[in-house]
Each structure stands twice: as structure tokens, then as C-alpha cells.
Amino acid sequence: MVLPSSISWIAFDAVGTLITPQPSVAEAYTRVGQRHGSQLDCETVRARFRSAFAASQTACFPPERRGQTSEGEEWSRWQWIVSEVLPDVQDPEGCFQELWDHFADPQHWAIYPEVTGVITELQRRGYRCAIASNFDARLHGLLKSLPVLADCGPCLVSSEVGYRKPAEGFYRTLLERCEAAPPELLMVGDDFSADVEAPRALGMSAIWLNRHTLADDAVLSLHDLLEFLPGGAR
Numbered sequence: 231m232v233l234p235s236s237i238s239w240i241a242f243d244a245v246g247t248l249i250t251p252q253p254s255v256a257e258a259y260t261r262v263g264q265r266h267g268s269q270l271d272c273e274t275v276r277a278r279f280r281s282a283f284a285a286s287q288t289a290c291f292p293p294e295r296r297g298q299t300s301e302g303e304e305w306s307r308w309q310w311i312v313s314e315v316l317p318d319v320q321d322p323e324g325c326f327q328e329l330w331d332h333f334a335d336p337q338h339w340a341i342y343p344e345v346t347g348v349i350t351e352l353q354r355r356g357y358r359c360a361i362a363s364n365f366d367a368r369l370h371g372l373l374k375s376l377p378v379l380a381d382c383g384p385c386l387v388s389s390e391v392g393y394r395k396p397a398e399g400f401y402r403t404l405l406e407r408c409e410a411a412p413p414e415l416l417m418v419g420d421d422f423s424a425d426v427e428a429p430r431a432l433g434m435s436a437i438w439l440n441r442h443t444l445a446d447d448a449v450l451s452l453h454d455l456l457e458f459l460p461g462g463a464r
């Protein structure tokens with residue numbers, strides 16, 4: 231992979247790229263659901279979450295709001311997802327609130343093992359690191375507890391930007407906040423459509439992180455960035 235020498239900014243997606251829920255989303259939903267009377271097992275919850283998450287954009291946003299979002303709309307979307315995944319709880323509102331709080335707690339997230347070393351080294355080489363995530367205001371609290379990520383900035387969160395990746399509006403705001411032109415920015419993330427295709431269409435560079443499968447057009451670990459970005463930033 232050859233990257234342009236013009237790159238001075240590296241923007242990282244958050245979930246699946248820098249941090250991951252621990253326990254898994256399915257395990258957390260199952261445990262909290264069972265406390266609220268759900269009978270569903272973890273495998274069922276995993277499958278239901280996958281389909282509810284995929285359907286949530288269409289189900290929760292009218293066509294004219296597609297690609298856009300806000301803090302209130304994210305709250306409602308997650309409420310809808312929880313109700314789809316755990317339809318058999320006795321207190322849907324209490325169950326949703328508990329899950330919302332669960333994922334706001336830094337204790338329930340892990341940073342991938344290579345992240346701290348890679349970001350520290352990239353910064354030493356002169357690159358500036360940003361975070362660009364489809365998330366809500368809870369992300370700031372999570373990052374604050376992780377020293378190397380707390381030092382990255384700006385941190386763009388879709389609910390605050392008003393657009394969700396892969397919307398062009400999200401990436402235009404990222405460029406503005408970094409005061410960078412497209413050739414100066416490299417986006418890195420685990421969602422091919424949102425993190426790779428979309429920024430490339432706007433003239434940025436992008437690297438697809440696929441932690442599960444060795445693929446020609448992807449990297450397995452953020453460690454590979456150190457090979458692709460050998461020199462110092464301009």
C-alpha cells in the first residue's frame with residue numbers, strides 16, 4: 231500500500247478500531263435483559279441485535295433525515311434497538327436506561343492492545359491524530375479514561391456533527407475541524423462503506439482495518455500503519 235506523502239492527519243474510527251465493548255454487546259444485552267425478566271439466550275440476542283442495528287437507520291429516521299442525526303435521535307434509535315432485541319422484558323424503559331448507562335461506563339470497554347503504542351509512535355513521527363465516530367456524547371466520557379485517546383483531537387461524534395458516516399457532511403466537518411485538505415487526511419476504520427469508501431470518494435486516503443480476516447485490501451492490526459507511514463509527517 232502506497233500512501234501519499236501529503237498525509238499529516240490520521241483520523242480513527244472508535245468502536246471496532248480503537249475500542250471494543252467488554253463484555254460483548256450480546257452478553258451485556260443478555261445479562262441486563264435477564265435481570266429485567268427476558269428469557270432470551272445470548273445467541274438469540276446476538277442475532278436480534280445484528281438485525282435491529284442494521285434496520286435502525288431506516289426504521290428510526292424519516293427519508294429526509296437519512297445520513298443526519300442528533301443526540302435526541304440517537305437516544306430514540308437506541309431505545310428502538312433495545313426494544314427490538316429484548317421484546318420480552320417487564321420494564322422496557324428501565325432496561326433501556328440500564329443498557330444506556332452500561333455503555334457509558336468506561337469499565338465496559340477495552341482498548342485494543344496495539345492502540346497505545348501505535349498512536350504514541352505516530353505522534354512521535356509528527357502525525358496528528360483525530361477520532362471520527364458514529365456515536366453520541368457518551369464517547370467523550372469513555373475516551374477521557376484512556377490516556378492516549380484523551381490526547382487525540384479533535385474528537386468528532388456524529389450526534390454532535392449532525393451527520394453520520396458515511397454522509398459527506400460528516401467528512402466535510404472532519405476536514406474543517408482538522409483544518410486539513412483531503413490529501414492531508416488518512417481515515418482508518420473497520421467499516422468499509424463508512425470509513426473507507428466515503429472518505430476516498432472525497433479525495434482522502436483511507437485504510438480498512440479488518441481484524442477478523444486477512445484480506446488484500448485491508449490490514450489486520452493498526453500496527454501495519456507504522457509500516458505505511460514510515461517517515462515523519464510534513
Ligand SMILES: [Mg+2]
Nearest residue numbers: 243245246420
Ligand atoms: Mg467501527
